[in-house]
Amino acid sequence: IRRIRTHHLREMKQRGERFSMLTSYDQLTAQVFDEAGIEVLLVGDSASNNVLGNSTSIPVTVDELLPLTRAVSRSVSRALVVGDLPFGSYQASPEQGYLTAARFMKEGGAHCVKLEGGVEMAPQIERMTRGGIPVMAHIGFTPQSEHALGGYRVQGRGDAAERLLRDAEAVQEAGAFAVVMEMVPGDVAAQITAKLEIPTIGIGAGNQCDGQVLVWQDAFGLRTGKMPRFVKQYADLRSTLLDAARTYDSEVKSGAFPGPEHTF
Ligand code: KIV
Ligand code: NA
Numbered sequence: 001i002r003r004i005r006t007h008h009l010r011e012m013k014q015r016g017e018r019f020s021m022l023t024s025y026d027q028l029t030a031q032v033f034d035e036a037g038i039e040v041l042l043v044g045d046s047a048s049n050n051v052l053g054n055s056t057s058i059p060v061t062v063d064e065l066l067p068l069t070r071a072v073s074r075s076v077s078r079a080l081v082v083g084d085l086p087f088g089s090y091q092a093s094p095e096q097g098y099l100t101a102a103r104f105m106k107e108g109g110a111h112c113v114k115l116e117g118g119v120e121m122a123p124q125i126e127r128m129t130r131g132g133i134p135v136m137a138h139i140g141f142t143p144q145s146e147h148a149l150g151g152y153r154v155q156g157r158g159d160a161a162e163r164l165l166r167d168a169e170a171v172q173e174a175g176a177f178a179v180v181m182e183m184v185p186g187d188v189a190a191q192i193t194a195k196l197e198i199p200t201i202g203i204g205a206g207n208q209c210d211g212q213v214l215v216w217q218d219a220f221g222l223r224t225g226k227m228p229r230f231v232k233q234y235a236d237l238r239s240t241l242l243d244a245a246r247t248y249d250s251e252v253k254s255g256a257f258p259g260p261e262h263t264f
Pocket of ligand 1: 045
């Protein structure tokens with residue numbers, strides 16, 4: 001496959017093949033992850049707290065995310081690029097949502113968009129889909145609603161599992177081509193995955209989802225410190241960078257760098 005399209009993900013689900021997704025917010029990581037064979041790159045609103053220095057995803061704006069989305073979409077040759085609609089840019093109405101999503105497609109070069117919400121976002125998903133914009137939904141724990149949900153909590157436990165299933169079915173019915181499930185019990189995510197025709201993508205939702213997603217700085221150890229339980233650290237980039245920066249600093253200060261081979 002030269003380019004991953006939304007139908008490829010559905011076909012992978014039908015064949016029982018899993019796919020992978022990572023966040024990316026810039027040219028060089030997009031190129032590396034694309035080369036690694038990651039099927040889907042999400043220019044997440046998590047850029048708010050992984051690039052732009054905020055402590056949550058709430059403050060990030062459309063105008064801040066568009067240049068990052070453009071950087072990623074220009075840099076991949078295979079991966080499907082998802083533009084993440086930020087808080088406040090689509091909830092007000094389907095029209096607001098459509099106009100925002102269209103900017104991500106036109107100005108950001110995104111191949112599709114992601115929004116947070118289930119049953120209540122069905123009108124937005126329908127409007128976008130009808131207008132030619134593929135939509136990935138995001139249910140369970142939705143970080144933009146952190147304050148409404150009362151903090152970082154597992155969603156869909158016990159009786160709430162029924163509501164989560166209704167959210168999943170509503171977004172599929174509305175036309176979403178895939179759905180992210182965040183911080184959901186593994187058995188609930190497995191049941192929903194088996195029920196839906198569209199692929200599910202888990203983050204803290206067990207290994208029975210059709211795909212998985214992580215924030216790259218978490219997965220590869222650029223961000224360290226207290227991490228949610230669902231993160232696995234595949235590299236220790238912070239230590240690597242810290243060592244390199246310290247070595248550079250000391251060589252500059254001692255005069256060891258630049259050497260004759262770096263000098264004209
Ligand atoms: O913004 C983000 O990084 C996300 C995912 C981790 C799903 O929405
Ligand atoms: Na997000």
